[in-house]
Amino acid sequence: MTEEKGIDVGLRQFIKNLGYVAGGATLLASAPWLTSCTPEKLEEIGKQKARIGLIGSGSRGQYHIHNLLQIPHAELVAICDIYQPNLDAALALCPGAKTFSDYHKLLEDKDIDGVIIATPLSFHASMTLDALAAGKHVFCEKAMALTLDDCKRVYQEYQNTDRALFYCMQRMYDEKYIKAMKMIQDGLIGDVVGMRCHWFRNADWRREVPSPEYERMINWRLYKEYSGGLMTELGSHQLEVCNWAIHKMPTYITGLGDIVFWKDSREVYDSVSVTYGYADGRKITYESLISNKFNGMEEQILGSMGTMDLSRGVYYLEDDNMVPGMRKLMDEIKTGVFASIPTAGPSWRPELRSAYVPHPVMEGGFGVTSGESMIGAVKDGSDVILSAFCQSCITGEKAKDVVEEAYCSTALCLLGNEAMDRKMVLTFPDEYKIPYMKF
Amino acid sequence: MSEKEEYWPEHRVFHAAASNVMGTVLDFVVCGESEEKVSELWKTLYSRARVLDSCLNRFKPDSEVSRFNSLPEGAVMECSRDLSEILAVSLDYNRRTGGLFDVTKGKAAQLSFDRGHLISKFSPGVSLDFGGIAKGYLLALVKEMLGQGGVADAFVNFGCSSILAMGHHPFGDCWKVSPEFDRTVEFNLRDTSLSLSGNQDGYCGSIVNPLTGERMMDALVRVVESEDPLEAEVLSTVLCISDSQSSERFLKEFRITNYYTYDRGKRN
Ligand SMILES: NC(=O)c1ccc[n+]([C@@H]2O[C@H](COP(=O)([O-])OP(=O)(O)OC[C@H]3O[C@@H](n4cnc5c(N)ncnc54)[C@H](O)[C@@H]3O)[C@@H](O)[C@H]2O)c1
Numbered sequence: 131m132t133e134e135k136g137i138d139v140g141l142r143q144f145i146k147n148l149g150y151v152a153g154g155a156t157l158l159a160s161a162p163w164l165t166s167c168t169p170e171k172l173e174e175i176g177k178q179k180a181r182i183g184l185i186g187s188g189s190r191g192q193y194h195i196h197n198l199l200q201i202p203h204a205e206l207v208a209i210c211d212i213y214q215p216n217l218d219a220a221l222a223l224c225p226g227a228k229t230f231s232d233y234h235k236l237l238e239d240k241d242i243d244g245v246i247i248a249t250p251l252s253f254h255a256s257m258t259l260d261a262l263a264a265g266k267h268v269f270c271e272k273a274m275a276l277t278l279d280d281c282k283r284v285y286q287e288y289q290n291t292d293r294a295l296f297y298c299m300q301r302m303y304d305e306k307y308i309k310a311m312k313m314i315q316d317g318l319i320g321d322v323v324g325m326r327c328h329w330f331r332n333a334d335w336r337r338e339v340p341s342p343e344y345e346r347m348i349n350w351r352l353y354k355e356y357s358g359g360l361m362t363e364l365g366s367h368q369l370e371v372c373n374w375a376i377h378k379m380p381t382y383i384t385g386l387g388d389i390v391f392w393k394d395s396r397e398v399y400d401s402v403s404v405t406y407g408y409a410d411g412r413k414i415t416y417e418s419l420i421s422n423k424f425n426g427m428e429e430q431i432l433g434s435m436g437t438m439d440l441s442r443g444v445y446y447l448e449d450d451n452m453v454p455g456m457r458k459l460m461d462e463i464k465t466g467v468f469a470s471i472p473t474a475g476p477s478w479r480p481e482l483r484s485a486y487v488p489h490p491v492m493e494g495g496f497g498v499t500s501g502e503s504m505i506g507a508v509k510d511g512s513d514v515i516l517s518a519f520c521q522s523c524i525t526g527e528k529a530k531d532v533v534e535e536a537y538c539s540t541a542l543c544l545l546g547n548e549a550m551d552r553k554m555v556l557t558f559p560d561e562y563k564i565p566y567m568k569f
Numbered sequence: 570m571s572e573k574e575e576y577w578p579e580h581r582v583f584h585a586a587a588s589n590v591m592g593t594v595l596d597f598v599v600c601g602e603s604e605e606k607v608s609e610l611w612k613t614l615y616s617r618a619r620v621l622d623s624c625l626n627r628f629k630p631d632s633e634v635s636r637f638n639s640l641p642e643g644a645v646m647e648c649s650r651d652l653s654e655i656l657a658v659s660l661d662y663n664r665r666t667g668g669l670f671d672v673t674k675g676k677a678a679q680l681s682f683d684r685g686h687l688i689s690k691f692s693p694g695v696s697l698d699f700g701g702i703a704k705g706y707l708l709a710l711v712k713e714m715l716g717q718g719g720v721a722d723a724f725v726n727f728g729c730s731s732i733l734a735m736g737h738h739p740f741g742d743c744w745k746v747s748p749e750f751d752r753t754v755e756f757n758l759r760d761t762s763l764s765l766s767g768n769q770d771g772y773c774g775s776i777v778n779p780l781t782g783e784r785m786m787d788a789l790v791r792v793v794e795s796e797d798p799l800e801a802e803v804l805s806t807v808l809c810i811s812d813s814q815s816s817e818r819f820l821k822e823f824r825i826t827n828y829y830t831y832d833r834g835k836r837n
Contacts (some may be wrong), residue, residue: 163631394646453726459598460582463577463580463738466740468745470755471724472746472748473726473730473732473747
């Protein structure tokens with residue numbers, strides 16, 4: 131017990147914080163995937179270690195190595211990358227690991243229980259299928275695949291395998307999101323009437339290339355052969371959150387995508403605006419732009435009685451009955467202070483957003499990410515989901531709904547891209563529906 | 570309408586709030602009483618406020634006031650005790666302010682009201698708007714309830730512009746209030762009420778002079794302190810539109826303890 135390091139203790143504490151009691155069902159309703167990593171199950175695995183292989187040791191892969199090193203029930207035994215500098219950098223973090231340049235060879239290694247796939251999107255599907263076929267548990271980066279057909283293929287294979295498959299949608303394991311979702315489902319913000327998500331950055335997404343022949347490999351995000359652009363790279367996380375909030379899928383998809391600012395021979399849009407329409411008329415408004423970061427990253431669930439700002443972990447009530455002066459008075463009484471109570475005076479002002487009072491979804495400090503980093507943030511759930519995966523590599527237990535959520539959000543990203551490419555209103559195609567989806 | 574209640578036993582402080590009472594928020598703080606007692610008191614007050622709101626709120630189509638406002642000329646309506654009482658008080662203030670306070674906006678003469686609760690209008694345009702008195706009326710009721718309940722220390726804030734301050738803050742000898750547009754001033758309130766009326770920014774103009782029909786657009790604010798919440802409420806509005814001579818007269822004739830005027834944000 132004493133040698134336990136950060137993440138396990140954190141994971142146990144995290145699940146307890148959510149109100150989990152052994153055998154209780156409360157937690158499981160809003161985040162059923164957590165059933166595979168309860169404190170009791172973590173206890174059961176004792177000192178066993180999951181032997182992990184990493185495919186793709188670029189920036190995200192190395193970020194995962196840092197987290198893996200903190201997980202007591204994990205051991206990184208092998209690393210594979212086709213680009214030597216990234217392989218070397220990863221090996222420096224974990225000197226004992228075997229190295230490979232062909233992932234098929236890594237998959238043949240019987241000493242590996244599970245693999246992390248952190249390669250460009252175009253490789254996700256084939257690598258996942260090969261890894262499952264080789265009997266490995268798989269933790270793949272989002273999004274699920276570059277095409278709907280590949281998503282379907284992986285989804286079907288997952289129905290036939292007893293291996294665990296995770297997609298790194300870390301919000302599903304982020305305490306503030308889980309709490310907020312529970313509050314939404316408990317009716318805190320009334321009926322959900324719409325959703326607004328955006329991700330704004332001011333950066334070109336380019337990486338330095340040692341010589342021109344590496345351009346497409348290193349700057350894979352910019353080319354359609356490898357990447358779905360802003361939708362799969364950023365939107366996938368946020369659209370998952372929308373599905374999670376209301377357990378429904380949109381029927382109609384339309385939008386406009388353009389290259390507005392970074393005209394550097396890239397192929398993917400640097401500005402997207404997509405509207406997803408539900409059968410009942412509700413909508414998700416999705417926007418992303420990478421030449422202005424004023425609006426940052428936000429996921430807002432709009433309810434008839436309030437707004438949940440998931441990325442910031444705060445909610446606002448439409449009809450907030452705590453006027454700021456009264457809040458000050460009550461805070462002062464609590465701390466024994468006698469001071470004057472500010473009173474607004476007779477005035478009419480337009481109802482600006484700033485007039486709303488933010489209420490945090492949980493006590494104490496918690497991490498909020500600006501969304502500016504291309505690699506990932508600290509304590510955003512990525513460590514917890516990876517720990518849960520490593521646990522599954524030992525127990526063999528699948529995480530409920532994770533693949534389904536990845537499928538749904540990836541489908542929305544890809545259909546968003548198609549709607550923008552074709553400048554059309556698309557209807558969700560029947561052939562890509564899965565039983566998990568409710569329209 | 571939503572409500573919120575909290576109680577801190579160590580300071581014996583109770584706070585409750587209700588939104589959408591007369592279109593604003595009602596905050597209720599009581600100190601030094603048991604939770605059971607004060608929460609019971611709040612329940613009574615809250616339901617009283619609800620009843621009054623459904624009577625006086627002219628934005629609710631089924632309120633009593635709305636029913637009267639859409640009544641054809643000549644038709645007679647029987648009104649509730651609340652409506653009858655607040656109308657009687659309003660008409661009394663109308664008389665005493667020489668017509669400057671008027672819930673009919675200048676058409677009081679075309680209203681027929683007998684205190685036996687029957688009300689009708691002589692012309693179709695007559696309508697009632699108790700916006701200038703309702704908060705004071707409710708605060709007067711609160712004051713009475715607190716007195717009957719033996720509560721000494723309470724702070725009741727009605728939309729930040731009508732305040733009833735009884736006794737004192739748990740860590741002070743009064744309740745201190747400071748308007749946001751003039752943080753240099755602190756009103757030390759004890760067993761008194763304060764009402765603020767006017768336009769802080771000069772772009773709204775909710776006060777109309779019933780004698781001229783003119784909408785007051787100037788950026789001026791009147792702050793009136795009085796032991797009687799009704800008096801404070803009514804006079805803060807009237808003093809926005811009265812000329813200096815009548816203002817002087819009102820200050821003598823009504824029970825006003827303190828009076829402050831602001832023009833374009835500057836205290837006179
Ligand atoms: N969940 C998140 O928040 C998050 C954050 C950042 C990146 N990502 C995802 O992680 C993945 C990797 O992104 P990145 O920024 O690390 O990219 P990267 O380019 O830095 O790393 C990708 C690595 O994969 C290697 N690679 C490519 N083809 C390979 C092959 N056939 N076999 C072995 N290795 C191969 C590349 O050489 C490179 O080192 C992407 O899917 C991205 O969307 C997710």
